[in-house]
Amino acid sequence: MIKFAFPFLLALTALLVSCQKDEVADALTSSRPFPKVDARLWAYFERFEEEGALRGLDIDLVAEGIIGQIEEIAEEHVAGQCTYGSFIDNHIIIDLTFWKSDVSDNTREMVVFHELGHCYLNRGHREDAHPNGACVSVMRSGAGACFDNYREETRKEYLDELFGN
Numbered sequence: 398m399i400k401f402a403f404p405f406l407l408a409l410t411a412l413l414v415s416c417q418k419d420e421v422a423d424a425l426t427s428s429r430p431f432p433k434v435d436a437r438l439w440a441y442f443e444r445f446e447e448e449g450a451l452r453g454l455d456i457d458l459v460a461e462g463i464i465g466q467i468e469e470i471a472e473e474h475v476a477g478q479c480t481y482g483s484f485i486d487n488h489i490i491i492d493l494t495f496w497k498s499d500v501s502d503n504t505r506e507m508v509v510f511h512e513l514g515h516c517y518l519n520r521g522h523r524e525d526a527h528p529n530g531a532c533v534s535v536m537r538s539g540a541g542a543c544f545d546n547y548r549e550e551t552r553k554e555y556l557d558e559l560f561g562n
């Protein structure tokens with residue numbers, strides 16, 4: 398699960414969005430379908446595979462059968478959740494209100510990757526902060542004290558942490 402205070406997030410990301418729109422249009426396609434996943438999430442699922450491959454992990458989310466949906470999550474400020482278990486297909490839900498809000502592509506990626514961190518990498522939460530207070534991991538819960546700092550300049554470091562742990 399990943400929580401956000403949406404108004405703060407919007408303020409934080411407003412600048413990023415305006416200079417990223419062109420790239421986003423291209424980046425939102427995927428080279429193949431993920432049949433059990435909402436098509437709006439395909440590009441992020443594919444990027445997760447690609448970023449894993451860059452770090453030596455052979456990830457096939459189609460074969461894995463993880464379900465991905467965009468729906469309203471009743472609990473306030475929850476942007477995504479992962480349900481997993483031995484006898485069910487792991488299942489990610491991204492909150493529709495979050496998805497429709499004016500957040501950056503990086504923020505959407507961070508939320509999807511966080512849930513895949515639970516649902517594929519079997520990771521739990523990590524709340525550690527750098528000395529400046531920024532979260533060390535995208536696997537922060539949102540209930541801790543650290544702040545998000547996931548953006549172009551820090552993305553590689555966060556993804557190294559996500560896949561390398």
Ligand SMILES: [Zn+2]
Nearest residue numbers: 398399515538
């Ligand atoms: Zn979580």
